[in-house]
Amino acid sequence: MSRAKKLTQPATAARTSAGVSFAANLTFENVCHHFGSKEILCGIDLVAEAGGILCLLGPSGSGKTTLLRIAAGIERQSEGRLLLNGREMAGPGVFVPPELRGVGLMFQDYALFPHMTLLKNVAFGLSGLSQAAARRAAGSALERVGLSNRGDQYPHMLSGGEQQRVALARALAPRPSVLLMDEPFSGLDSRLKDVIRTDTLQILRETRATAIVVTHDAEEAMRMGDKIALLRGGRLVQTGTGAELYRNPVDLFTAGFFSELNVIPAEASGGRVITALGPVGETALCDGTKLTVALRLMGLRLGESEAGVLGRIVSRRFLGGVELFTVVVEGIDEPLRSRMRAGVVPDDCRDVVVSIDAQDVIIFEKDVGGR
Numbered sequence: 456m457s458r459a460k461k462l463t464q465p466a467t468a469a470r471t472s473a474g475v476s477f478a479a480n481l482t483f484e485n486v487c488h489h490f491g492s493k494e495i496l497c498g499i500d501l502v503a504e505a506g507g508i509l510c511l512l513g514p515s516g517s518g519k520t521t522l523l524r525i526a527a528g529i530e531r532q533s534e535g536r537l538l539l540n541g542r543e544m545a546g547p548g549v550f551v552p553p554e555l556r557g558v559g560l561m562f563q564d565y566a567l568f569p570h571m572t573l574l575k576n577v578a579f580g581l582s583g584l585s586q587a588a589a590r591r592a593a594g595s596a597l598e599r600v601g602l603s604n605r606g607d608q609y610p611h612m613l614s615g616g617e618q619q620r621v622a623l624a625r626a627l628a629p630r631p632s633v634l635l636m637d638e639p640f641s642g643l644d645s646r647l648k649d650v651i652r653t654d655t656l657q658i659l660r661e662t663r664a665t666a667i668v669v670t671h672d673a674e675e676a677m678r679m680g681d682k683i684a685l686l687r688g689g690r691l692v693q694t695g696t697g698a699e700l701y702r703n704p705v706d707l708f709t710a711g712f713f714s715e716l717n718v719i720p721a722e723a724s725g726g727r728v729i730t731a732l733g734p735v736g737e738t739a740l741c742d743g744t745k746l747t748v749a750l751r752l753m754g755l756r757l758g759e760s761e762a763g764v765l766g767r768i769v770s771r772r773f774l775g776g777v778e779l780f781t782v783v784v785e786g787i788d789e790p791l792r793s794r795m796r797a798g799v800v801p802d803d804c805r806d807v808v809v810s811i812d813a814q815d816v817i818i819f820e821k822d823v824g825g826r
């Protein structure tokens with residue numbers, strides 16, 4: 456049975472408000488890491504602000520999990536320092552072990568102990584408390600995630616979404632000042648993911664713990680993160696809010712991570728940026744300077760009468776609310792792609808006028824790296 460199906464009748468109890476942690480700043484200072492001779496992370500300077508949610512975003516292999524493991528103390532960085540509220544956790548000659556950092560870690564596969572009840576799973580990390588106090592704390596952590604009536608059950612009796620909540624309860628039970636989450640929603644069906652993500656966000660806000668969340672999904676990072684740090688090949692490419700990274704990406708890689716793009720050549724002329732689709736913006740560069748222009752798919756409009764250039768539709772695909780078009784335009788080698796609201800372009804239409812929406816144009820003034 457799929458995990459999503461199992462959750463259609465969740466036997467959840469009412470959720471109580473989450474207890475409060477004392478949030479801390481976590482600072483990575485010029486962190487580098489090597490596995491053997493292979494450089495995995497290089498020059499990472501990054502702060503997870505107290506009480507905020509920082510998303511580590513990047514493609515597979517960019518070093519997100521390694522950075523999280525360094526924060527947890529499971530991995531020791533090759534160079535640089537890690538500070539918790541200004542106190543050195545790891546650096547040259549200093550290494551505070553994971554259990555003394557006040558940092559909670561939630562693994563991608565939840566890592567619940569199959570032979571233990573949910574209550575025992577959640578109580579596992581509360582070794583500093585008496586047995587009775589640990590049971591009480593574990594009970595209230597399960598209550599926070601709406602599973603107080605399931606404490607005597609075992610992990611295999613739960614759906615994926617419920618297991619995720621137990622893992623969250625276990626990570627939060629010791630009231631960590633920083634909670635580290637590695638791809639916390641990756642095992643969930645996409646509809647369920649939205650619900651669990653919203654619940655998790657609310658619980659994180661209530662606990663006020665600082666959270667660092669690893670994801671490779673830009674939309675998830677925008678939904679969750681107060682701040683996003685985008686990594687590529689072990690280096691920080693850009694840090695900022697989701698809106699900052701979406702609207703003002705530093706390079707094509709960042710732009711392409713947040714939106715599907717058409718990339719076309721352009722040239723400066725008379726203070727304007729000229730493309731085969733017409734002028735797309737202004738520039739102070741000298742005439743003849745080559746530029747690169749990225750157009751978001753939804754900003755490439757196909758119509759019958761607007762001002763623009765002529766194009767020919769070579770394919771179209773119905774995707775429900777929108778249609779995806781491929782269109783060729785004279786002067787541009789690669790076919791362009793457009794996302795239009797379904798039904799706007801008549802079914803028998805082949806020749807169209809192609810125009811662009813200025814807010815979906817990003818102009819790069821130099822060679823700005825691949826996608």
Ligand SMILES: Nc1ncnc2c1ncn2[C@@H]1O[C@H](COP(=O)(O)OP(=O)(O)OP(=O)(O)O)[C@@H](O)[C@H]1O
Pocket residue numbers: 490495513514515516517518519520521522671
């Ligand atoms: N213990 C290890 N020994 C050697 N190389 C490792 C080790 N752990 C990770 N790596 C390598 O480090 C690089 C970064 O891995 P990491 O898991 O941090 O990336 P990631 O961005 O989290 O990727 P993913 O999204 O696929 O989980 C990869 O090239 C990986 O193969």
